[in-house]
Amino acid sequence: MLEEIRHQPSALAGTLDAARGAVRELRSYLMRREPQLIVLAARGTSDNAAQFGRYLLEITTGIPVSLAAPSVTTLYGAKLRLEKALVVGISQSGESTDINMFLEAANAQGALTVGVTNEGTSTLARLARHSFVLAAGRETSVPATKTYTSQLLAMYLLAHALGAPIELEDLDRLPGWTESALSLEPQIAALADKYASIEHAIITPTRSSSGSSSWRPATWWPSASPARI
Numbered sequence: 001m002l003e004e005i006r007h008q009p010s011a012l013a014g015t016l017d018a019a020r021g022a023v024r025e026l027r028s029y030l031m032r033r034e035p036q037l038i039v040l041a042a043r044g045t046s047d048n049a050a051q052f053g054r055y056l057l058e059i060t061t062g063i064p065v066s067l068a069a070p071s072v073t074t075l076y077g078a079k080l081r082l083e084k085a086l087v088v089g090i091s092q093s094g095e096s097t098d099i100n101m102f103l104e105a106a107n108a109q110g111a112l113t114v115g116v117t118n119e120g121t122s123t124l125a126r127l128a129r130h131s132f133v134l135a136a137g138r139e140t141s142v143p144a145t146k147t148y149t150s151q152l153l154a155m156y157l158l159a160h161a162l163g164a165p166i167e168l169e170d171l172d173r174l175p176g177w178t179e180s181a182l183s184l185e186p187q188i189a190a191l192a193d194k195y196a197s198i199e200h201a202i203i204t205p206t207r208s209s210s211g212s213s214s215w216r217p218a219t220w221w222p223s224a225s226p227a228r229i
Helices: 002-006 008-032 045-061 097-108 123-127 146-161 174-182 185-195 208-215
Strands: 037-042 065-067 085-090 112-117 130-133 202-206 224-228
Touching: 002 008, 008 112, 008 130, 008 146, 008 174, 037 045, 037 097, 045 065, 045 085, 045 146, 085 097, 085 146, 097 112, 097 123, 112 123, 112 146, 123 130, 130 146
Parallel strands: 037 065, 037 085, 085 112, 112 130, 202 224
Antiparallel strands: none
């Protein structure tokens, strides 16, 4: 896991390079057909990225964003009216069955679909009309690290494609900033020693878009408890 955390700068840089063409293509399309609604479909860690994306996209584009409940379609068979919607599936492997089924149904209902995944040959990438293929590669540890931050970057790329005041040149600075943050590892390790013996709870006050990231540790660290304010 620690090694994968250290790979984040290269994963972000690779994602920026790999997705640039797809972002330009999607931006050109959206200039002609702006969606009235954005629906984000994700599970697990990817759902945390979707929560972040909801705040980012609504704040920067003014377009309402909803988090999908795939079972509405996959279990109950409802046919959602998505002809004016942008539906985004987010999946590390691109093989999440319910996310792919939801995206397939969205295609059938006339939505514009986008896939965000690590795997360019996955079912999700094949189903989506546009794909952002992340350069994070496969993760060996259970808690996703480089994939998660690459998914957050994908939300910024999506906002740019939708016409938000976010420039690619500014996003190009992110790998360097991440490298600088990781260079603080010795200082952070020294500070962490004083908390290593805590047995009961770690409270992380949070709100708005940062809430998604504060919930990440709670998925694999039972004593971590984000507090929304």
